[in-house]
Amino acid sequence: MAERPGKEESDGTSDDNPRLAFIYREAVRGLDHQQNVVENMNTRAGSLIFATAFANSLLGGRALSDGLGLWDWVAVALLFAIGGLIVFLLLPFHKYMFRFDPEELLHQYVDGDRPAKMSAMYRPLALRIKNDMAGNWRIIQRLRLALQIALLFLLLDILAWLLAIAGV
Structure with a gap:
């Protein structure tokens, strides 16, 4: 004889609610993906440091051997702008939310009068992860824009050094 689900099972608070568990796992997976995106941007910022140093040492040394001209000053200004953007990218002042306290x-869930069951924890934690991801995304967008601007400045920096070398 099949048993009818009790109130606890029908309202989604039992410990064996696979739908809530799945949603929670997907939320955690999305948060992990965001953390990987941030780590990837930090790696790209490191590559940008190398590329900037290499291009400026190679081209700047040659361009500055003829003295300082307009394009040399433009290239130096772009170098400082790239440096500022890299500092913005790498300083750990951004308030990411990748973990729970x-x-x-x-x-909230264990020390109270009635410790919460796992399924009762999944829903509020999944919604909290969603809010954390939205806050993280705003930071990631600003960092991504800073990285794109820094890459554009690197290209302009190389162009300025080449124009300085050409004597234009």
């Missing part, structure tokens, strides 16, 4: 989780 364990003390808060213990207080």
Whole structure:
């Protein structure tokens, strides 16, 4: 004889609700993906440091051997702008949310009069992850824009050095 689901199962608070578990896992996977995007941008910023140093040492030395001209000053200004953008990209002042506070989780779900079941935890945590991802995305967008501008400045920097070398 088949048993009818109890109230606990029908309202989604039992510990064996696979739909909530799936949604929570997907939310965590999305947050992990965001963290990988941030780490990838940090790697790209490191590559940008190398490319900037290489291009400026190679071209700047040659261009400055003839003295300082307009294009030399433009290239130096672009070099400082790239440096500022790299500092913005790499300084750890951005407030990412990739983790939960364990003390808060213990207080909210374990230490109370009635400890929460796993399924009762999945829903609020998945919604919290969604909010954290939205906040992270705003930071990531600003960093991505800064990286794109820095790359554009690197191309203009190389062009300025080449114009300085050409004596234009």
